[in-house]
Every structure is written in structure tokens, then in C-alpha cells.
Amino acid sequence: MAEKGSVALKDVSKIYPNGVVGLENINLNIQRGEFVMIVGLSGSGKSTLLRAINRLHDVTAGQILIDGQDITQASGDKLHKIRRSAAMIFQNYNLVKTASVYRNVMSGRVGYYPAWRAALGLFTKEDQALVATNLARVNLLDKYYVKARDLSGGQQQRVGIARALMQEPSVILADEPVSGLDPKTTKLVMNDLKRLNEEDGMTIILNVHSIGLALKYASRIVGLKAGRIIYDKPIEEVDKRDFKEIYREAGDSAAEEAE
Numbered sequence: 001m002a003e004k005g006s007v008a009l010k011d012v013s014k015i016y017p018n019g020v021v022g023l024e025n026i027n028l029n030i031q032r033g034e035f036v037m038i039v040g041l042s043g044s045g046k047s048t049l050l051r052a053i054n055r056l057h058d059v060t061a062g063q064i065l066i067d068g069q070d071i072t073q074a075s076g077d078k079l080h081k082i083r084r085s086a087a088m089i090f091q092n093y094n095l096v097k098t099a100s101v102y103r104n105v106m107s108g109r110v111g112y113y114p115a116w117r118a119a120l121g122l123f124t125k126e127d128q129a130l131v132a133t134n135l136a137r138v139n140l141l142d143k144y145y146v147k148a149r150d151l152s153g154g155q156q157q158r159v160g161i162a163r164a165l166m167q168e169p170s171v172i173l174a175d176e177p178v179s180g181l182d183p184k185t186t187k188l189v190m191n192d193l194k195r196l197n198e199e200d201g202m203t204i205i206l207n208v209h210s211i212g213l214a215l216k217y218a219s220r221i222v223g224l225k226a227g228r229i230i231y232d233k234p235i236e237e238v239d240k241r242d243f244k245e246i247y248r249e250a251g252d253s254a255a256e257e258a259e
């Protein structure tokens with residue numbers, strides 16, 4: 001059986017119902033503990049790729065294995081369990097703004113409960129303690145009772161990370177998690193993710209627009225263009241001039257960043 005924390009894509013393609021090609025023949029093998037940053041122009045397929053891994057949408061062809069388990073074919077309880085092992089962090093945080101930080105973080109745990117118990121808020125003492133533990137990991141324990149809407153963007157994203165941790169995932173998928181944040185806050189959020197990667201060996205797959213961030217945090221950089229992988233190198237082999245090709249079109253600002 002494949003090691004926990006591994007993600008494999010085999011000949012994955014995704015064509016949207018309107019005929020747009022989102023992904024074309026993607027092959028990727030990601031091992032436990034990698035910090036993979038996916039770079040590419042807007043519209044290159046980064047979000048399509050992450051959503052496929054978590055099966056937020058179906059692919060048209062190919063297989064995706066998480067911890068060696070095929071998520072593309074799974075259904076029912078099996079799908080539920082595979083999905084639980086890959087937690088998602090979103091660009092817009094996806095918090096319930098009117099709910100407390102505690103509630104938002106606990107919502108990452110509902111996959112471990114029958115629906116009726118979750119609906120009644122009947123969470124175990126252990127899981128309540130886990131909320132506190134995970135909030136402490138992102139340095140937000142003091143915000144336990146605060147409503148999500150009263151937090152800054154960076155704090156909201158770190159609540160998103162704590163919520164993801166409640167799933168006890170082997171993989172974290174993050175879709176441009178820092179693109180709405182200022183540089184100082186970006187650093188806090190990226191460092192939280194880096195710590196999970198280094199201390200827990202958690203696999204992280206993160207979409208990013210900024211080459212600078214990819215160069216700073218990635219252990220491996222994958223470049224997408226028009227739904228295809230056009231670049232895939234471990235950080236030791238990366239030369240920042242490589243990215244001119246990926247970003248050349250449209251006078252993209254990331255191209256200048258890579259100069």
C-alpha cells in the first residue's frame with residue numbers, strides 16, 4: 001500500500017461541460033512530506049487540479065490516488081474517508097462569518113460524526129480539546145469565542161488552517177491561500193503551513209501566483225500552462241529564470257518577479 005500522504009495522478013484530464021479543457025493528461029507523483037507549489041497564469045488550471053484531487057468535481061479521464069486509494073472511483077463511505085484525508089484551504093477562507101472561531105474550527109471535524117450528532121453540536125470532549133490544540137498551533141487560542149467576521153484576513157485564513165487540521169489529514173490542499181493578504185500576514189500563514197510540513201511531515205500542495213513565494217517555500221515546483229504540466233522540478237534544480245516561459249504572456253507581473 002502507498003504511504004500515507006502520497007498523491008498520484010495518472011493520465012488525468014478534465015473537460016468542462018461547456019467544452020473548455022481544464023486539465024490535459026496530467027501525471028504527478030507526490031510523496032509524503034513534499035511541499036509542492038503549483039504556479040501558472042490565471043486560467044492555467046491550478047484550481048481545476050486541486051478541486052479534482054479532493055473530488056470537489058469529477059475528472060473526465062484518469063485516476064487520482066490519495067494514500068494509494070482511488071478517489072475518482074470511490075463512493076459512499078469509502079469516498080467520505082478518502083476525502084477526509086485531504087483537507088482544503090480556500091482563497092476566500094470559506095468561514096461562517098457569523099459563527100465563532102470555535103464553531104468554524106469544529107466544522108472541520110463533522111466528517112467524523114453522524115449527521116444528526118453534528119447538527120446537534122454533540123462533539124466529544126476530546127474533539128473540543130483538539131479545537132484548542134489546533135487553534136494554539138496557529139497562535140489563535142485567544143480568539144476561541146470571537147466571531148469569524150471580527151478577525152483580520154490573515155487570522156481568518158489561520159482559522160481555515162486550524163479547521164483543516166481537525167480532519168487529521170495526510171494532505172493539505174491550498175488554493176491561493178495568501179493571495180488576498182499583505183506581505184507580513186502572508187509570511188505568518190506560510191510559516192504556519194511550513195511548520196505543519198516540517199514538524200508533522202504533512203504533504204502540502206499549494207497553488208500560488210507569486211514565483212517569489214514558490215521559491216521561498218516549495219520543496220518542488222510544478223508549472224501549469226493551458227491545463228498541462230510544463231515544468232516539474234525539485235527546488236534544488238530550480239532556476240528562477242525558468243519561469244519567464246510560464247509567465248511570459250500577457251505581461252504578467254509574476255514574469256517581472258522572476259527576472
Ligand SMILES: Nc1ncnc2c1ncn2[C@@H]1O[C@H](COP(=O)(O)OP(=O)(O)O)[C@@H](O)[C@H]1O
Pocket residue numbers: 016017018020021022040041042043044045046047048049
Ligand atoms: N466551472 C467551469 N466551467 C467551465 N470552465 C471553467 C470552469 N472553471 C474553470 N474553467 C476554465 O478552466 C480553465 C482553468 O481554470 P482554473 O482551474 O480556474 O485556472 P487557475 O486556477 O489556474 O486560474 C480556464 O480556462 C477556466 O476558464
Ligand SMILES: [Mg+2]
Pocket residue numbers: 046047048176
Ligand atoms: Mg484558481
